[in-house]
Amino acid sequence: MAIRLEDKRQIVAEVNEAAKGALSAVLADYHGTAVAEMTALRKTARENNVYLRVVRNTLLKRAVEGTDYECLNEALVGPTILAFSQEDPGAAARVLKDFAKENDGFEVKALAVSGNLLPASQIDVLAKLPTYDQAIATLMSVMLAPVTKLARTANEVPSKVTRVVAAVRDQKQDAA
Numbered sequence: 001m002a003i004r005l006e007d008k009r010q011i012v013a014e015v016n017e018a019a020k021g022a023l024s025a026v027l028a029d030y031h032g033t034a035v036a037e038m039t040a041l042r043k044t045a046r047e048n049n050v051y052l053r054v055v056r057n058t059l060l061k062r063a064v065e066g067t068d069y070e071c072l073n074e075a076l077v078g079p080t081i082l083a084f085s086q087e088d089p090g091a092a093a094r095v096l097k098d099f100a101k102e103n104d105g106f107e108v109k110a111l112a113v114s115g116n117l118l119p120a121s122q123i124d125v126l127a128k129l130p131t132y133d134q135a136i137a138t139l140m141s142v143m144l145a146p147v148t149k150l151a152r153t154a155n156e157v158p159s160k161v162t163r164v165v166a167a168v169r170d171q172k173q174d175a176a
Contacts, residue, residue, distance in 0.1 A: 008059055015063035015082070018051040022084035024126060025069045025112045026092045030054070030081045032105025041099050050092045051084040071117040075110035089113065090129035097127045 003011075019025070030038065045052035055063065057076040064070050083092035093111060100106045108120040118126070130138065 003056075011055060011059055012063045015053060015055055015060065016065075016067065018053075018084050018086075019064050019067040019069050022051065022069070022086060023089040023113075024085045024092060025072060026083045026085075026096050026123070026126075027072060027075050027109045027111070028081050028083070028096050028100070029078055029107045029109055030105070031079045033103055037099075037103055037106075041095070044099070045083065045092075045095050048091045048095050049086045049088070050095050051086055052081065052092075052095075054079075054081050068115040069112050071115060072110060072112050074117060077109075080109070088129075088131045090126050090131070093123050093126035093129075097123050 033041075042052055057080055060076060060080065060082060061073050064072055083096055085092040096106075096108055100108055108123050110120060111118045111123060111126055113126065
């Protein structure tokens with residue numbers, strides 16, 4: 001079915017707006033994926049704040065012009081589904097990687113982060129990036145460790161003195 005020119009402009013503008021605010025992008029070949037599976041993928045993407053869209057390659061090339069994701073033009077061959085991570089750089093990679101494990105017809109083609117095109121084999125690296133909350137928790141634990149160790153060390157001194165005094169008392173009681 002043909003798309004009207006006004007609809008094409010709207011699609012390009014929408015994808016361009018999503019690309020400007022995205023932290024990473026993942027392209028995948030969805031050939032052979034059933035409609036019910038694609039619906040489940042879209043639901044998972046919404047839950048993880050991932051912008052997911054099937055876009056014609058020619059429109060996608062126009063949409064990513066002037067953005068960090070212009071490097072994706074090399075990978076635009078065949079049926080393509082586009083996923084932009086909006087809040088967490090690894091979200092789109094995690095969603096599409098998990099979906100590809102369960103669906104044989106679905107294959108990740110390329111990824112892009114900060115204007116760099118990465119091969120599909122690098123999806124594990126991007127998918128394993130911590131979420132914002134995980135990164136903050138790790139940072140807090142690293143920052144808290146020295147303070148905790150200092151508190152334990154400071155607490156250990158009175159404990160040792162108490163044990164020494166108790167040992168001397170026990171020695172004197174045994175001697176008497």
